[in-house]
Amino acid sequence: MAAPSSTPALPAVPAPRPRSDWDAWGTRPATLPAGAKTLLATLLPGRAHPLSRVPAPRLSPSQLDDTDLDDLAALVGAEHATRDDVVRRRHLGGKSTPDLIRRRSPDVQAAPDAVVSPASHDEVRAVVDHCDRAGIAVVPFGGGTSVVGGVDPDRGSHAAVIALDLSRTAALLDLDRTSLLATLGAGTTGPQVEELLSAHGLTLGHFPQSFEFASIGGFAATRSSGQASRGYGRFDELVHALRVATPRGDLRLGRAQAGAAGPDLRELFLGSEGALGVLTEITVRVRPAPTATAYAAWSFPDFAAGAEALREATQRGIRPTVLRVSDTTETRVNAAMGGHLGRLGGCLAIMTAEGADDADAAATAGALDAVFAAHGAKTRGDAPARSWERTRFASPALRDTLLDSGVLVETLETATTWTHLAALKASVTAALTDALTAHGTKPVVMCHISHVYPAGASLYFTVACAMTSDPLAQWSSAKDAASRAIVTGAGTITHHHAVGRDHLPYLEAEIGPLGTDVLRAVKERLDPRGIMNPGVLVPADRR
Ligand SMILES: Cc1cc2nc3c(=O)[nH]c(=O)nc-3n(C[C@H](O)[C@H](O)[C@H](O)COP(=O)(O)OP(=O)(O)OC[C@H]3O[C@@H](n4cnc5c(N)ncnc54)[C@H](O)[C@@H]3O)c2cc1C
Structure with a gap:
């Protein structure tokens, strides 16, 4: 890419972007692709419980008194501290399938008392x-x-709770072109980051599936992983420095490259999920925007062969940008849903590889091809990888359309070493299948390897089943069964979705009682009154 003719002035503020609808993913309903009807007929043998959206939700009344609202308004401006229901309803919570199901309830919705x-x-x-x-x-x-x-x-134990909306901090605050470091306000969303950096011929290269709406502060606070993690690294690997506001005071962490000044305190805040303080400014490593990208796909005879091929390629140091392999169920379902992928059998693997030029990018594809062929892979050209890239941010909106039809779709993820990968996949699949079948709704459980490392990989499960009349209880028992299978099966309770409130009951099985105590001690030191995100990382009732 040619260098821009003039350097845009800093700080630079990005164009505002639309927010996701309060009760769905994205801003407009998605249409089910061709082939989905056949799939629905298989999933819904005559007992659909469709769930409609609620046009005018009732919110819990605000518990924030006038004095506190006035005080907060004095700090940020009257229009930026509000108890308005339309603003509060955009901050009811996140976007898991249970969240989306709860939004469709006619019951009163628990809302923050104000948005600041x-x-x-x-x-x-x-x-x-x-x-x-x-x-x-x-x-x-x-x-x-x-x-x-x-x-x-x-x-928690407090009288009121505010949602601290960071969207107004969106900005490119500083750019060190020599060191390739960019400092961004925490509320800058994925597309805003790329917009700001592309004006300088640069990219961050962090593209989680939630890219369109998630923010850079959220990426850091959850240790997010983007789809291009093989090429660019996980988000925590991209963070050079952090500025943090805790109840006890401010921290600036990450002064120089590769310091050995004791334990790396940045790590305390990467993954801190708002429980220790607010990440306000994030300095990230950036790269020149890619000049060439190669696309390739293969079909493996089975998942074991695909996993083994990905392991070997990764351990040999072959570094594409995106690398993933679906199991046979996911490959078949994608083919049935899409039409794009034709009638592929086996297990589909796709790759994208960025390079200095076409030959460089093609060389990575060639290196993978040689390894994969030895594991029985057949090449499938570049169309499946191009199709995946074109549609990769669109599929989450299908969840909402499927809820309309009485189909529950949810995802969960974990990671483990290559040694335990096959057994973990089998046990989580069995746990999900058994739990949902016990509700009379035999599911379709799909899985792919989404992120690869020399020592192991992540497993990303997508589950679809007919919804019962109590879908929250239905999913909760399946999620609990899967989480137990993960923590007893050498998996991590989360590879990139974070702990939040949902995974907290399973965290101690992973980090031990002493690990829990360490987190509690840090929280008590930085947030003695426990105001920061009560119930996340440290149980609210144990403080
Ligand atoms: C459809 C869909 C696809 C997804 N795909 C991916 C994926 O591919 N990879 C992935 O890693 N995740 C994925 N996620 C999960 C989610 O997008 C990530 O966890 C993301 O990093 C959250 O960013 P956010 O800005 O939306 O954070 P929020 O949802 O607003 O917050 C997440 C957590 O971080 C805390 N937090 C947010 N900002 C700050 C801050 N500035 N300071 C301190 N704490 C803060 C919050 O309090 C909360 O605990 C997906 C989610 C959905 C709904």
Whole structure:
């Protein structure tokens, strides 16, 4: 890409972007693709419980008194501290399937008592100080795309809770072109980050499926992983420095490259999920935007062969940008749903590889091809990978359309070592299948390897089944069964969705009682009154 003719001035503020609808993913309903009807007939043998959207939800009344609202308004501007129901309903929580099901309930919806939107670190600092003094819980709210209950309006033991909406902090604050470091306001969303960086011929390369709405502060607070993680690294690997506002004071972490000044305190805040403080400014490693991309796909005879091929390629150091393989069920369902992927059998693997030029990108595809062929893979050209890239942000909106038809679709993820991968996949699949079958709704359980590392990989499950008349109980028992299979099967309770409130009951099985104590001690030191996101990372009732 040619260098821009003039360097845009900093700080630079991005164009505003539409937010996701309050009760769905995205901004407009998705149409089910061709082939979905056949799939629905298989999934819904005559007992659909469709769930409609609620046009005018009833919200819990605000518990924030006039004095506190006035005080907060004085800190951020009257129009940026509000108890208005239309604003509060955009902050009811995240976007898991249970969240979307709850939004369709005619019952009163638990809402934050106010939404407060600071525009800078100093305003965040002032709001946190006020809430600490007044005993008001604070839920940092980035894009609100959490799928683990991370942005639920939980008051804990406090009288009121605010959603601290960080969208007004969106900006490119600083750019060090020499070191390739960009400092961004925490509320900058994925597309805004790329817009701001592309003006300088740069990219961050972080593309989670929630890219369109999630924020850079949220990526850091949840240790997000993007679809291009093989090429660019997980989000935590992209973070150079952080500025944090905690109830006890401010921190600036990540002064120099590769410091050995004791334990790396950035790691305390990467994955801190708003429970320790507010990440206000994030300095990330950026790269020149890619100049060439190669696309390729293969079909493996089975998942074991695909996993083994990905392991070998990764351990040999072959580094495409995106690399993933679906199991046979997911490959078949995608083929039935899409039409794009034709009638592929076996297990589909796709790859994209960025390079300095076409030959460089093609060389990565060629290196993978050589490894994959030895594992029985057949090449499938570039169309499946191009099709995946074109449609990759569109599929989550189908969840809403499927709920309309009485189909529950939800995802969950884990990671483990290559040694335990096959057994973990089998046990989680069995747990989901058994739990949902016990409800009389035999599911379709699909899985793909979404992120690969030399020592292991992540497993991403998608589950679809007919919805019962109590879909929250239905999914809760399946999720519990899967989570138990994960923690007893050498998996992590989360590879990238984070802990939130939903995974908290399973965290101690992973980090042990001492690990839980360490987290509690850090929380007590930084947030002695427990105002920060009560119930996330540390149980609210144990403080
Ligand atoms: C359809 C869909 C697809 C998804 N795909 C992916 C994926 O591919 N990869 C992936 O990693 N995740 C994915 N997620 C999960 C989610 O998008 C990520 O967790 C994302 O990082 C959250 O960003 P956010 O800005 O929306 O954060 P929010 O949902 O607003 O917040 C998430 C957590 O971080 C805290 N938080 C947010 N901002 C700050 C801040 N500035 N300071 C301190 N704490 C903060 C919140 O309090 C909360 O605990 C997906 C979610 C959905 C709904």
